Amino acid sequence: MDAIDREMLDILRADARTSVRDLATRVGISRASAYARLRRLIDDKVIRAFTIDVDHAAIGLGVSAYVHVRIKQNSWKSFRKKAWALEEAAHVALVAGDFDCVMLVRASDTDHLRDLVLERIQSLPEVLGTQTVLVFEEHHGLV
Structure with a gap:
């Protein structure tokens, strides 16, 4: 990875549909x-x-939330499979800290979110507890 590769990645992160011709012109290569x-x-x-x-x-799907999930030991693989089976799951990650997993979920409204967390996620046998953090605003930018 050099500076040209990084510049290409920045351009593609901003617009993945950038043509190879435009990419070449913008980074100054053939x-x-x-x-x-x-x-x-x-x-x-x-x-x-x-x-x-x-x-x-x-x-x-105008309501987004991070659901922090505490799971039983050695249940990550089975929990991950069930979490990804939820159509509302946008991101599922194993993390270190007070919780074992963090999920980004998207719902139509707060009633949908409530049902998702309290009825569907918390009812999974691997789940010991959850904490939900509502997202007010999201911004996606270049790294």
């Missing part, structure tokens, strides 16, 4: 070189996916 660098970043799994940024409120 199209062939840009393509080769991009292919290497994909092959080396530096770039894992090309994705889109969705306005969740526009699709009826």
Whole structure:
């Protein structure tokens, strides 16, 4: 990874649909070189996916929350599988600290969120307890 690779990643994070030609022009290298660098970043799994940024409120999922979950020992794999099976789960992570897992979930409204956390997540046999943190505003930027 050099400065050109990092600049390419910044450009693609801002707009994953940037063409190789535009990428090459913006970083000051040939199209062939840009393509080769991009292919290497994909092959080396530096770039894992090309994705889109969705306005969740526009699709009826205007309430977001982080659900901190405490689980039984040695139950991460089974919990992770069940957590990802929830259509509301946007991100599931094993973490260190007071809780074992953090989930980013998206719901249509607070009643939907309440049902998700209190009825569906807390009823999973691996779950010992939860704490929910409501998200007021989200911003996605370059790293």
